[in-house]
Amino acid sequence: MTETVKKSFDFNNILLEIERINPHCTREESIKLIGSHITDIYYTKVNEFGLKDKLDRFARKKLLLQRGRQAKKAQVLTDSKIKKDEMITEYKGIKSILTGYSKTYAYNNVYYDTRNIDKFNDSDSSDFMINGESVNLLEDKDDFIQASFKLKSEEDLKNIDRETKNSSSLIKEDFKLDDQTVVFEGLETEPLFPLEDEDFSLIDNFDEMSFFNNKQYQTLKNEIYNSREHILSLGENWDGEGSKAFNIEVWRFATEFLIKLFYKFNDIYSLNLEVPSILPVGDLSIDIHWKTEEMELTINFPEEFLNLPSFYGKDNKNNEIQGILEIDKIHTVIFPWLKNFR
């Protein structure tokens, strides 16, 4: 029975059987006939079992699943793209920090002759001039400093960049800047501006004070020369916002006081004072400012109260001195203070 059934489903046997029954029928016609019968039976059965609807439902379900998969894939792609963009932005930020640092360090290693600084110029194209070439402090769009300048040795900069990139930490606080005291190379001792007679006499008198040791004397002299050039360079509208020029008389008064202070200190204690910085302040007053590791002391000379300077000092142990005293008496307070730190 099984063999009969198998035989009946054998396509060749069926064809042979048809040819036997219809000897005039060709092979092609027989095949077409079988095909049309099979199609009829297929459609009949499909309609009988409702297969069409079932197939439609299946197709729809499959489509939905496909769409879901595609949506997930698209989401993953979008996420990865956003992540990639963020990483690129972060990288650019780090790169700009590194560039800023490397070039900052480069400044430390390169000597510039800055005597010919350009006068104030409103153009945004450059910050100031170094070696006759413009220097842009902020060319990049980033918030970090982007110093663009030409170094004497390009190789130096490349080495610094390489070293900085190799650094284990990218956080700027980790860079040790504390031990880098400000060193001013190529100090120009000759004044850029011609000294007036009064200033000559001031410094000539000072020259006669031979009891100062040479080094300290030379440093103080340089400080006074340099501060004079500096104050004179701050003319009308020095800040671009309409500020008044610094009054050279205030500077003269402050430096005269400083020289007398040096003389008196040497006279009383047979010691030389530390040389202070002479700083112009935005309110057109002048600061004489000492700063050492142990203490700091500032004496301020405002334009209106030249004879009554104010002072403030503090040390590492939180001791403070402050007050406003007549110029002839101020040494009585600050000398003991300064003597403690000699």
Next chain:
Amino acid sequence: MAKKLPLKVKNIPDKDFLFRNFNLKLIIKLRGYSAHEVPINAFRDEKGHGMSTAWEKYCSAKKLRRLSKAPKFNGVIKMNVGNIRKIPVLLVIHKPTMRNYGHSLIKGFPDNRAEKLKLRSRLKDLSEWVIPLNMTLVKSHFNI
């Protein structure tokens, strides 16, 4: 004519920072200063109205520098608001302007000149450079 609406004043949290423009022309040879320290002459009470600063939340250091009349001669320093408020006499106030919404003032500078000096010294201690990153950059600005 359109009426100008007042800008909303916000409270500046202690953890935030303030930026301040500082004219680099005032920098001269600084003895005893390390590379990152801000000089004492960077602070002053402008016309008695308080010291002008910018809240970092609404104004970046670079933007503040650009807002100054002569950006190329300006450096920017930053100070922590919490540290400023630790100085008893000082107040930090948000005072937005149409030009700079982050504009803020440090108020409470005393009239006494010696006290003012003391305050400058304390502000110096809690400030650091943002532009330029350290003082050695500034040395090239003047013949020093």
